[in-house]
Amino acid sequence: MASGTSARQLSDDDLAWAIEHAVRAPSVDNTQPWRFGWDGETISLYADLRRGLVASDPQGRELVISCGAVLYTLRLALRQLGLSVTVARVPEEDDDRLLATVTVGPGEPPSEDEQALFKAVPRRHTRRGSFSSLTIDADLAVRLQQAAWGQGARLLFVHDPGPQRQILQLALTASQIRRDDPETRAETERWTPPPDSQRRDGVPARAYRPTAVVDGNELASRDFDLDRNQGLVEPTALPVGGIAALVTDGDTLRDWLTAGEALQAVLLTAARDWSFAVLHSRATEIPGIRADLRRALGTSGHPHMLLRFGYARDAPATPRRAASEVIELTT
Numbered sequence: 001m002a003s004g005t006s007a008r009q010l011s012d013d014d015l016a017w018a019i020e021h022a023v024r025a026p027s028v029d030n031t032q033p034w035r036f037g038w039d040g041e042t043i044s045l046y047a048d049l050r051r052g053l054v055a056s057d058p059q060g061r062e063l064v065i066s067c068g069a070v071l072y073t074l075r076l077a078l079r080q081l082g083l084s085v086t087v088a089r090v091p092e093e094d095d096d097r098l099l100a101t102v103t104v105g106p107g108e109p110p111s112e113d114e115q116a117l118f119k120a121v122p123r124r125h126t127r128r129g130s131f132s133s134l135t136i137d138a139d140l141a142v143r144l145q146q147a148a149w150g151q152g153a154r155l156l157f158v159h160d161p162g163p164q165r166q167i168l169q170l171a172l173t174a175s176q177i178r179r180d181d182p183e184t185r186a187e188t189e190r191w192t193p194p195p196d197s198q199r200r201d202g203v204p205a206r207a208y209r210p211t212a213v214v215d216g217n218e219l220a221s222r223d224f225d226l227d228r229n230q231g232l233v234e235p236t237a238l239p240v241g242g243i244a245a246l247v248t249d250g251d252t253l254r255d256w257l258t259a260g261e262a263l264q265a266v267l268l269t270a271a272r273d274w275s276f277a278v279l280h281s282r283a284t285e286i287p288g289i290r291a292d293l294r295r296a297l298g299t300s301g302h303p304h305m306l307l308r309f310g311y312a313r314d315a316p317a318t319p320r321r322a323a324s325e326v327i328e329l330t331t
Contacts, residue, residue, distance in 0.1 A: 010104050012329065014081055015043065020323040022074035024121050025264055027066035028053060028281065029191040029222075030203050030318050032326070034067050039330045043102040045071055051201075053191075055183035056285050060096070061256050065304060067099050068260015072151070074102065076118050076268075079110045090254045099257055120271035123315040124264075127276035128208050128221065130236035131310030136275055141242075144309070147269040148246060153262035155307075156297055159242040166296040167243055167283075168219065171306060174282035174289045175212065175220040185226055192224045195232065200319040206232045207318050219243060219280050219308045239278065239310025245293070247301035259304040270309055280306040 010018075015038055027033060033051035037044035045067060052063045075085050084107030089100050110118070141157060148155035158164050178184045195205040203224050210231035212223035225231040246263055248255040267277060284290045284303055293303050 010043075010078075010081070010083065012038070016323045016327065018074060018077040018081065019327055021077040021118075021121055022070050023320045023323065023326060024124070024317075025066070025069035025073040026124075026126055026267065026279075027069065028057065028062040029188070030201055031063070031066070031191060032201050032321055033063045034070050035326045035328065037328050037330055041103065043074070043104075044098060045074070045100040045102065046097045047099055049097060053187055055181065055187045056178060056282075061304070062281055062285070064099065064253060064256035065260035065263065068257040068262075069264035070260075071100055071102075071257065072261040072264040073121060073268075076114060076121070078102070078104055079107070079114050080118050082109050083107045089257055096253065099253075116272055117265075117268045120268045122317065123274075124267050124271040125276060125315055125317060126207075126279050127239075127310070127312060128278070129233050129312070129314075129316070131239040131276075131312050133240070134311050135239075135241035136270075136309045136311065140270070140273055140275060140309075143269055144244070144266050147265040148262040151262035151265050152248070152258045154247045154299075154301060155262075155266060156245045156247055156299060157242045158245065158297065163296050163298070164243055167245075167293065167306065168217065170289050170293050170296065171280050171283045172220040174286050175223065175280075177286060177289075178282050179212070179223045179226075188222070188224060188226060189228075192226075192230075195230055200321045204318060205230045207316065209233045209235050211235060219278050219306060220282070221278065221280070222282065239308050241309070244307045244309070245297050245299075245303045246305040246307065247297070247299055247303050249301050251302040255302065256304070263305060266307075271315075273311075274313060275309050275311050276315075277307040277309050 031051040033048045035046045035048045078085050083104040086103045145155045191202040193199045193202050208224040208231045210225050212221050
């Protein structure tokens, strides 16, 4: 953190520090589809459409969710500087690239809860390795739901065996459809560099298994390896317990941004307790399966992500681009 931070002004160094932490947010296939503008008064968050997944995410919903996650983390980082944070979401209806503007001013010191969440930022990661045999406790499950609710979304836990089996089967079917689609496969290959790559984006080989999860009793994973035998994560048991779905009442651009903010709030709340999630979004990418998923969940809301939480004691990080690569200074 830059020294001598003023509660009345955000310096370029302070901004770089905040964004350096903000970009630790999750993004679909680690595409990091965001960029920031700074004019000395306002931070603008833009969707970097060049980094969108055209085959699997043609509407850009998952891209916007990724940007919502980085927005939440930016807000949290700015609060560590003792600044108040005001966000205008989707401020220009005719520009689908400008997702939010952020202004800061004098504020109170961060609360203990904000500090604890911020400390979890470098620990949080999408889990593809081993978990302990413990099921997350009820208190944590409630706090995860409260975290989503606090950002305007809902986290629905599904413990009933019947609906859970339906959801697992839908997730497996969606994963198989995407795996067999040539355009999606080519897209996945572009974002999964070989083990010796020095890229600072995409999913590194050390972050996924050599074989995808195809067990109907588990939450199906994305197939990052695609029979290339380059995944380095040892196949291990996935977490036990209920499945959760992240849901918003609407399905607009603003709702997608909300879903991303809620997702990151949930994941950081979990990471505080060394709990991490297996994430699955394939079942929400295919309209017919997404509709079936809504029925299985028994909700009128719109599901954006399936999650299954478990505990672990290590936190491997995936690479990120430097803050200087995503900030455009317009002062």
